[in-house]
Amino acid sequence: xxxxxxxxxxxxxxxxxxxxxxxxxxxxxxxxxxxxxxxxxxxxxxxxxxxxxxxxxxxxxxxxxxxxxxxxxxxxxxxxxxxxxxxxxxxxxxxxxxxxxxxxxxxxxxxxxxxxxxxxxxxxxxxxxxxxxxxxxxxxxxxxxxxxxxxxxxxxxxxxxxxxxxxxxxxxxxxxxxxxxxxxxxxxxxxxxxxxxxxxxxxxxxxxxxxxxxxxxxxxxxxxxxxxxxxxxxxxx
Numbered sequence: 001x002x003x004x005x006x007x008x009x010x011x012x013x014x015x016x017x018x019x020x021x022x023x024x025x026x027x028x029x030x031x032x033x034x035x036x037x038x039x040x041x042x043x044x045x046x047x048x049x050x051x052x053x054x055x056x057x058x059x060x061x062x063x064x065x066x067x068x069x070x071x072x073x074x075x076x077x078x079x080x081x082x083x084x085x086x087x088x089x090x091x092x093x094x095x096x097x098x099x100x101x102x103x104x105x106x107x108x109x110x111x112x113x114x115x116x117x118x119x120x121x122x123x124x125x126x127x128x129x130x131x132x133x134x135x136x137x138x139x140x141x142x143x144x145x146x147x148x149x150x151x152x153x154x155x156x157x158x159x160x161x162x163x164x165x166x167x168x169x170x171x172x173x174x175x176x177x178x179x180x181x182x183x184x185x186x187x188x189x190x191x192x193x194x195x196x197x198x199x200x201x202x203x204x205x206x207x208x209x210x211x212x213x214x215x216x217x218x219x220x221x222x223x224x225x226x227x228x229x230x231x232x233x234x235x236x237x
Contacts, residue, residue: 001027002137004095004126005189008115008144009201011101015208019201020118021096021233022193023087024129033090037188040082044075055185056083058198062218077217083195084221088228095125096200096233107237115144119151121234123172130174137174142190143181151179199225204233 006022025033038048045054045067053067060066061076068076087094097118105111123139130137141151184190199222202208210216225231 007142007193018099018114024093056191058195093230
C-alpha cells in the first residue's frame with residue numbers, strides 16, 4: 001500500500017504558476033518515517049505533539065512568521081536542511097504538477113479550474129507510480145474548505161467512468177475509497193508536502209535568483225531533493 005500526501009500553493013502575479021502535489025509514502029516503513037519526523041519536530045520545537053503550535057509551514061519557516069517568529073535564521077535554515085535530508089535519505093518519491101495559469105486560461109474557451117485539473121493530473125501520476133510498484137493507494141490532502149466537496153465528487157466521477165476525462169486519461173482503479181482531507185497540523189506528512197510545494201513554488205520560478213546566503217542554502221536543499229529522490233514535475237499546458 002502506498003499513501004499520497006498532497007498540498008497546493010496558489011499562484012500570484014509575482015509567480016503565475018499553480019502548484020499541487022506532494023510525497024508518496026509506503027506502508028512498509030511508515031512508522032519509522034514518522035518517528036524521524038517526530039524527532040525533527042522535537043529538536044526544533046522541544047515538543048512533537050500534533051498541535052498548531054508545532055506545525056511546520058515552508059513559507060513561515062523562510063519568512064520567520066507564525067510559529068517561527070523570533071527564531072534565528074540559521075536555525076530555520078537548519079530545519080529546511082533536516083527536512084531535505086529526511087526526504088533524500090529515505091528516497092521518498094515526489095510528484096508535482098505545475099500549471100501555467102495564464103497559458104492554461106488562454107488556451108481553452110472554458111478552462112478547467114486549476115485546482116481540479118491539477119489534482120486530477122496528480123492522481124494520474126500517483127497511479128502511474130502504483131502501476132510500477134503493483135500496489136494500491138490512498139490519498140490524503142490538506143483541508144481546503146472551498147475545494148473538498150468538489151474534489152471528492154470529481155474523484156468519484158473519475159472512478160465511476162473508468163478513467164480521467166483528458167484525451168489521454170487513465171484509470172484510477174488502484175486508488176481505494178475516497179480522498180481524505182485533514183488539517184495539516186494533524187499530519188506530519190502533509191507538513192512535509194507543504195514544504196516541498198513551497199520550495200518548488202520558490203525555486204522553480206525562473207525569475208527568482210537567490211543572492212542572500214540563506215536563500216542560496218535553502219535552494220541547495222531543493223536541488224538536493226530534485227537530484228536525490230524519485231522526482232517528477234508535470235508541467236501544463
